[in-house]
Amino acid sequence: MEGMRSPIESGCPDGFQYMHPVMRKNYGDWAYHEDPRPGVLCHTARGGDKIYTVRAGTQRILDVFTLRKLCDIGDEFAEGYVRFTIRSNIEYMVSDATKVEPLIEALEKEGFVVGGTKNSVAMISHTQGWLHCDIPGTDASGVVKSMMDELIDEFKNWNMPNRVHITTSCCQINCGGQGDIAINVQHTKPPKINHDLVANICERPAVVARCPVAAIRPALVNGKPSLEVDEKKCICCGACYPPCTPMQINDPEHTKLAIWVGGNHSNARGKPTFQKLVAAGIPNNPPRWPEATAIVKKILHVYKDNARDWERLNDWIERIGWPRFFELTELPFTKFHVDNWRGSRRTLNASTHIRF
Numbered sequence: 001m002e003g004m005r006s007p008i009e010s011g012c013p014d015g016f017q018y019m020h021p022v023m024r025k026n027y028g029d030w031a032y033h034e035d036p037r038p039g040v041l042c043h044t045a046r047g048g049d050k051i052y053t054v055r056a057g058t059q060r061i062l063d064v065f066t067l068r069k070l071c072d073i074g075d076e077f078a079e080g081y082v083r084f085t086i087r088s089n090i091e092y093m094v095s096d097a098t099k100v101e102p103l104i105e106a107l108e109k110e111g112f113v114v115g116g117t118k119n120s121v122a123m124i125s126h127t128q129g130w131l132h133c134d135i136p137g138t139d140a141s142g143v144v145k146s147m148m149d150e151l152i153d154e155f156k157n158w159n160m161p162n163r164v165h166i167t168t169s170c171c172q173i174n175c176g177g178q179g180d181i182a183i184n185v186q187h188t189k190p191p192k193i194n195h196d197l198v199a200n201i202c203e204r205p206a207v208v209a210r211c212p213v214a215a216i217r218p219a220l221v222n223g224k225p226s227l228e229v230d231e232k233k234c235i236c237c238g239a240c241y242p243p244c245t246p247m248q249i250n251d252p253e254h255t256k257l258a259i260w261v262g263g264n265h266s267n268a269r270g271k272p273t274f275q276k277l278v279a280a281g282i283p284n285n286p287p288r289w290p291e292a293t294a295i296v297k298k299i300l301h302v303y304k305d306n307a308r309d310w311e312r313l314n315d316w317i318e319r320i321g322w323p324r325f326f327e328l329t330e331l332p333f334t335k336f337h338v339d340n341w342r343g344s345r346r347t348l349n350a351s352t353h354i355r356f
């Protein structure tokens, strides 16, 4: 009898084999880095080796032809090594300073934009659920493309007070969505249940357990086992839709976008901060999302004109105060901005127990 089948390791391959030789040689031994021009970094190792990194934005969801084009540029103008950043930029590494300018020219000739370093607006990071996930309420990649088309100057130049990280996500209980500015989906009505399908598709206890405010109960509808939602409790989060698609919550009219600002994961100079809602109920309006783009541009321009050098967006708001932020950005401050929801104390579903 044969022994146990050995497990198949299918995780990420070892990254060292793909690293530029200068990076491999100096791994963990870098002394400092400089920024010779927007979109270019120069790292110097303790032993004196230097490596230049050229960063270009991509549309993230790359077709194979664009990928081949990017790789061909890497073979011809760089030294055959590339990597992707978490913000969907491609980076080329070269050890020879004279290769930097021809590489940038080759990228720009093909329509790619070089930038996104230091005090620029970095590439917007986004989830891409439209392709792979089961719950998106918008096409986050499309939102990013429309906004970055209008923020090319801020990406290519160092003209912001500090770096700006923008995020978008395609559902409300998202896997992305915290940054200096975040564009997140906002559902504005409870789910509408297709009772004919619930019994065939959904594991009802799993759906009941999903709800963070215990608003879902089992029910018999037209003699069939189904579910009902206590609409007074429902916070329209959309968490019940993934395990039970008949709990339809997305729709073109009531699924909106909301803009949050001031989120910062970093604890380099201050504590990490959580973002706050500044604009709600913005139309989810493909293919160019003009309303959301106009608000993001307005916030960016006011920040650019008013913040001190090296103030991140959250530092700037902290200094001037929220009333002044709303005044300067001309965003209406409404009752919807006040977080007065107290339900969580009693009802927030903080355990995995199923309750009825």
Ligand code: SF4
Residues within 6 Å of the ligand: 127, 128, 129, 130, 133, 134, 135, 136, 137, 169, 170, 171, 172, 173, 174, 175, 176
């Ligand atoms: S944001 Fe939501 S819909 Fe988009 S990929 Fe993440 S979990 Fe899926």
Ligand code: SF4
Residues within 6 Å of the ligand: 190, 191, 210, 211, 212, 213, 214, 215, 216, 229, 233, 234, 235, 236, 237, 238, 239, 240, 241, 249
């Ligand atoms: S999971 Fe969210 S959307 Fe669904 S019923 Fe509960 S609160 Fe409402």
